[in-house]
């Protein structure tokens with residue numbers, strides 16, 4: 001099997017080839033593992049490869065010998081990667097933090113259970129910013145993942161390992177998590193597809209929590225159809241996550257593709273967007289204009305509050321969620337003389353960015369400041385929701401760039417947290433509102449780098465995003 005063949009495999013192609021027995025599962029998984037290990041010497045997308053993948057592949061070959069082809073699940077034998085904050089029973093899960101080193105998951109996350117039921121094969125766990133806090137993977141306590149298109153640049157974050165693994169062809173698809181853009185921004189930097197699902201559509205059970213009112217798990221894939229396949233298999237009500245819902249009950253009805261009304265935001269272009277990104281984005285808008293879609297300029301005035309509100313709400317929730325890592329409830333490699341020493345030493349394992357957010361979060365929740373910061377941010381969040389609600393009365397989807405810049409150089413923003421935070425300007429409003437968005441690549445690379453854009457949709461309108469995305473992909477990239 002050539003490297004090119006492996007790199008080009010999508011879920012759809014893999015499935016057809018496996019059923020026709022063009023390759024055995026053992027054969028293809030062995031090839032993937034050795035290709036991924038070799039490739040990863042440059043890219044560093046993985047924190048660990050799972051050697052038991054070959055054994056699982058062998059079991060799938062045995063299963064295929066007796067199974068009626070019609071009943072074979074869609075992800076059968078497909079190599080995928082899991083972000084290091086999603087639990088796989090018996091495997092280490094560190095959220096790329098030293099504090100969780102040697103923590104082995106005692107159970108499967110809901111999404112992992114779903115993937116296992118569908119017979120996907122986990123090739124390994126992928127690198128990320130520590131506790132999903134960051135936009136570049138540089139805040140990982142273990143390694144810095146490189147962008148497959150330029151090894152001197154970041155892959156984005158926090159699901160940078162997952163996006164780089166898919167973009168380099170080391171796996172066919174991956175799971176990431178998105179609290180403020182962590183699926184879409186790395187997908188954009190690595191030129192792949194990434195979906196941030198509507199809040200509540202995918203269970204968060206078994207996801208190491210960052211900010212619980214914002215976190216959602218979603219797929220990173222090579223094509224929109226693949227994102228649709230994975231999303232449909234992982235979504236749904238789970239009794240272990242009270243915020244998850246029965247998707248079918250809430251789902252927005254589909255529309256004829258050509259009737260989808262597209263909104264463009266005025267506010268997104270005020271300042272700070274790199275020239276190349278604007279250019280690539282305008283080409284996408286022109287594409288839809290040429291295809292005779294109805295395009296409307298809309299205004300979402302409250303978006304100016306999104307970034308500050310997010311950093312208050314997210315830090316507040318993260319500081320509470322991270323209180324559990326005290327060296328007692330979770331195993332600690334450090335043991336002091338007293339429980340207080342253990343506590344202190346263990347908490348000392350957090351990286352600088354995580355500490356910054358814990359301090360900010362405890363501050364905005366503290367008595368005397370809670371009104372001025374946390375409660376005010378919650379009010380701003382409501383305004384953002386209302387603004388989107390109004391917008392979706394006029395249009396079905398909204399197009400915006402995913403990131404204001406092209407993939408930046410490793411080290412470029414690490415000294416300046418504010419600069420790093422600005423990377424999330426266009427992705428954060430979606431999480432605050434709880435709606436869904438899909439990252440796709442624009443028509444052309446700029447400066448030899450991929451550029452992404454988002455199709456943002458209303459609650460539970462993933463089907464509309466997929467339909468428009470597939471239409472675009474078919475005409476733009478012949479997929």
Ligand code: GLN
Nearest residue numbers: 132133134179180181182
């Ligand atoms: N980059 C954003 C942050 O650092 C988003 C993180 C995420 O979505 N997990 O908060």
